[in-house]
Amino acid sequence: ETGVTQTPRHLVMGMTNKKSLKCEQHLGHNAMYWYKQSAKKPLELMFVYNFKEQTENNSVPSRFSPECPNSSHLFLHLHTLQPEDSALYLCASSPSGGGYTFGSGTRLTVV
């Protein structure tokens, strides 16, 4: 394990479901991120949290709702998703001014 743990690893949900993705890091990093990785596209930044305060929301639809209760935990709450939201959702963390450590991702399929 890298120090950044994501659960679940795989998730299949219907368009009317509500689910949450969890990310946890014990590296002492102060910043945490959500990225979306779709086939044939660059990794897309969704949200940035710095010292548990949201500092970036990259025009993400409101059906994605992040939560960061402390610097070690990050959640992504999902509701009424669309099939095009199917992707690999990656969490990352970083120290001040440093590079990212990624989690293994959650493979999400919306049916």
Add this chain to the structure above:
Amino acid sequence: GENVEQHPSTLSVQEGDSAVIKCTYSDSASNYFPWYKQELGKRPQLIIDIRSNVGEKKDQRIAVTLNKTAKHFSLHITETQPEDSAVYFCAASRISSGSARQLTFGSGTQLTVLP
């Protein structure tokens, strides 16, 4: 915002040959340029990074060069091995929003090393 272009999208080389992947960026304020390797079904892993105060950095068979004037940077892998086969992503960022780095990624290069 930042825009990162990466080429080529696919690259096949014979084992033992060199591989070069190139990226350009748009934001002249970007000062940090990491490269990530992502094997099939696995998380991206940082393999090398460079900051804007240096022009080249090496780590064994991997090197990265940076041309700030032209706003491009490249990854060089020498003596390629089959285990180098993966998708490689470049990225660029400047420190923003306090001390958090907001990385903008290229679209990736699928490198295949043929035995």
